[in-house]
Structure formats: C-alpha cells, structure tokens
Amino acid sequence: MSRQTVSNVLNFPDRVATATRDRVLAAIARLGYRPDLRARNLAARRAGLLGYCLGDDGTGGAMGSFLRGLTRATEESGRHLLLFTAAPGLDGMGVYADLIAQRAVDAFVLADVVHGDPRHAWLAARGIPFASFGRTSLLGAEQPGPWVDVDGAEACARLVSGLRALGHARIAFLGWAGASGAIRERGRGCRSRCAELGLPEVVAVEAAANTIGAGECAVRLLLARPEPPTAVVAASDVLAVGALRAASAVRSELAVTGFDDSPLADAVSPALTSVRQPMGEIAEVLLALLSEPRQDRGVLLPGAIVSRASAPIPV
C-alpha cells in the first residue's frame, strides 16, 4: 500500500478502485491513524470548512432545526461548518470576502434570504461557490447560483383545500412587508387554490413585520371588517400566533394555520396547524448542489402539513 494510494483514498476517493479504498480505510481504522486535517487541507488547497452566517431567527426557533441538519450533512461530506456573523445586505459582504481571501472557508451556505437579497449576485460575480436555502425573488425571475426551497405555494394550496373540507369559504392570507419571493409564493398558492375551488378572492393582508404583535394588529383589523374571514393562512408561525391572539381578544372562532412548525406551534393553545419544512433533506440537497459542477440549479421540495387544534385539517 503506497503512501500515494493512502493519500488518494483520503483526498480523491473517486480516483481509487472500491476494493483498494475499502482496504485502505480498514487499515486506517485498524491503526487508529488520524491525519492532520489542517496540513492535509493546506496541501489540497482547501479549508475543509463551509461558512454559514448566523441570522437572527425570526421564525420562532425553526432555523435551529435547519442548523442541526446542516451541521450533520456537512459532517457527512467530510467537512465542518464555520459560523460567522455579518451585517445584512451589501454591507456584510466584506466578511464573506475576507473568509474566502483568508482561505478560512471553501464555500458558503446562504439562508435567511430576503427579497432582493444581494448576496447571491455578489458571490456569483466573484466566482465564490455557494448554495442557497431560499429564493431571492418572485417565481420566474433568475437567481444566480444553486438553491433549494420548499414549495410554499403548493403547501398553502393544500391548506386551503383542508380548510374548505372543514367548511371554510372566506379565507385570508397573512404575509408581511418585505418578505422574500418564496413567502409571497405562499400567498399565490392560496389565491389559485381558492379560485380553483370557486371560493371568493382571498383577502391578502401584510403585517408590518414578521412578529407576533404585528400579526395581531393586522388580524384585528381584518376581523373588524363587515364580512370577516373565518380562516387565516399565515406565512409564518410567528404571525399565526398573533392571529390566534387577535381571534381570542374578540372571541372569534377563527381557524389559523402557520408555517415553519417551530417550537411555538406546539406550545400555544390551541396548538397550531403548520407546515414542516424538511430541514434535514434541505441540508443534504444543499451539500449535494455544492459538489455539483452545474450551477444555477433549483430544487423545490414539498412541505408536510402538521395538523393540530387551531385548524384540524384531515391529512
């Protein structure tokens, strides 16, 4: 077993025959050999680390589940995750540039994507590899670089069908100002399914921000209308908790659904029907996209409806 063969197995496993690879790995396990990762990565001109910018998690804790999935998927790819913080928008790009220039990371995973997020175009223009959880713009617009997202339009259409099965006809969609394209897509899914089912046009309202208080304000105004909705499809669990609070304040029997299936969904009373994003699978697809030569590929995954007391949809 030559030193070069061992090196190839560790650094370029695809160049080595399967039988050889198995033999080398068995020997490594037997000897308890631990390569010096830093020296090895320096020789291979790579950091062995992916950069991930930690956001403020306005989802009520759902991004914690994504981070766990991403940490595991990165480990399974033989690398680790390096955490950093950066200012939002273009102001923060210096941090990304430094991490690449210092060879601290090989690529980035982007999340917490906002409408018109400049990071994708900025990184793509400089040839810096990345993959994005989330889309920057409304469907149809081009987005640089590979991305994964959950098909919120389709999940919200299924929520509307479920609410219809519970007898609801006047359904409102609750989004927030400045939300990303993927979140606006959730409203489009509601509208088109309502039209298909011959229901009245969905009232779409925008809360001032993705917070419980802003959601409560928006739904209080909604419930004061002459013909208020009997169900609200909210674009996030946080807004849905605000909607429940508004309904409880005016003793309305409003059905409410959320999105994210965060720790909040199970903690509030009534517990919240929500859409679970498959965070583990999203992370695995992001890692797969990072290792692909083909760029600009998008993957849309289905969300799973988790039915609870706030809108006991049959699933």
Added chain:
Amino acid sequence: MSRQTVSNVLNFPDRVATATRDRVLAAIARLGYRPDLRARNLAARRAGLLGYCLGDDGTGGAMGSFLRGLTRATEESGRHLLLFTAAPGLDGMGVYADLIAQRAVDAFVLADVVHGDPRHAWLAARGIPFASFGRTSLLGAEQPGPWVDVDGAEACARLVSGLRALGHARIAFLGWAGASGAIRERGRGCRSRCAELGLPEVVAVEAAANTIGAGECAVRLLLARPEPPTAVVAASDVLAVGALRAASAVRSELAVTGFDDSPLADAVSPALTSVRQPMGEIAEVLLALLSEPRQDRGVLLPGAIVSRASAPIPV
C-alpha cells in the same frame, strides 16, 4: 517595517509596542493585505477555531441566543466557531478527540451540560482546553475546568419574593428528572427563600422530562392535591408552558414562572414571566476564561426577571 514585525503584530500583538502595532495595522489596512489564515495558523501551531457541539435545544429556542452570543464573542477574539455533533456522554468523546488530534480546533466550549456530564473530566484528564456554560454537579462538588453559569438559586429566590408580594403563600417548584446541578440549584433557591419568609415548605415535583407534556402531567397531579399550590416556579419555560396548560384545563388561576426567556415566553397566553440568562455576557466570559492560564475558575452571573401576565411580579 520588517517582515518579522508584521508577523509579530499579527500573531503575537502583545509583544509589540502600541505605536508600532498601530503603524503596522494602518499599513495593512491601506494595502488591503489579507493574510492566509490557514498558513498563518499552521505556522502558529493553532487552528484559530473553537469547537462547539450543537445540542438538541430542549429550551424552546433559548440556546439560539447563546449560539449568536458565542459566535460574536469568538469573532471578537479573532477566531471562529466550528460546529459539530456528537453522541451524548462518553460515546461522543471520540469526536472531541479527533477534532483535537486533527488540529481542527484549539479548544472547546461546552454547553447543554447534564447531571454527571463526563465531558469535563475526560477533556481535563487529557489536557484539552475547554470552558463550560453550566455546571455538572450540585453546588459544593468539584468540577474540572473553568465554567460560567447563571445564579439560578438567587433568581428563583427573587421569584419567590415577587410571588409573595402578589399574595401567594403555597408555592411549588417544578423541575425534571435527571436535570443538571444548576437546575436543582433553582429549587434550592425557592426552598430557602420560602423558609426565610416563613412560608410553608415548598412542594418540589419532578416532571418525567423537560417537555411541555411532562410538565402538564406533573402539574395536573399537583393541582389535584387537597391543598394545591397557588403558584409554580418552573425550572424551564417548556415546563412552565405545560403548567399553564394544566392550570387552564382545570380552570385554575395558578401563577406560573419559567426560566430561559425563550421565544415561547412571549408567544403563549398568558405570556410567561421568566428569567433571562445574559447570553452575550456568558459568551464573553467563556472566551475570557479560555485565554486565562488559571484553570478551575467558576463565574456565577445574575439572571434578569422579565415580568409578564402569568405572574406579574413587580421588578
């Protein structure tokens, strides 16, 4: 300006006179010089990374706030955080050993500490540097290595005084089976303040686990007793949400306090009085302890009571 001086400024800033350091840093900024971090760290025989094992966050999202604080504090110390996952207990120590042997990290920050956690003794025995957010054992027992914790006993004593001011006399403490020493301390704080105030002995109950459902079960049993408590001090927000649910099921006007000030606290109705742990400060002290030569130092920080409708304590 010699090459050695520049190198000293970057790698051993304490060895260089302030004026020289300022001059070199200004020149670096002017030239837009970015050192190759990997080569630089390899020469200095360090990774420039701290390892942090991502837990399952049973706190309802409060650990997200600690992770943000830790990421920022690590950046301010000129390093970054490397995330990893490992099995609980001794089974996971191979991952820690590998990260050190491969020189992927220089030290560890431990959190999610459980009762009898073996990691501290294991790392200390091998001379691997670490600092711990949390204590492994009841007060008085020795714990290897430096640690930071929040003084839960003192915070819970203040909660008891606040509940007394609201007219409560029969106060129960709700913990969970297998909780860490720091969490048992919270119960001790309740008991001793009740004794000081001449209140009846605190009923201490243990939920089967730190979950909403287990908290609800435990408090339902508590409320079915002949002389039920009128207030519950819960060892976590998650348990407190369960206590609120149990009280609502039997239409009891139970006052409830939580611990962690997680996103749940503001989302449930009534909103939860809780204890905020100063996560940013905890992270900064952990980083300071890691750079100190003196080992086995413990730092106890005060928690802040955040008063809400579930127990509107005057603060």
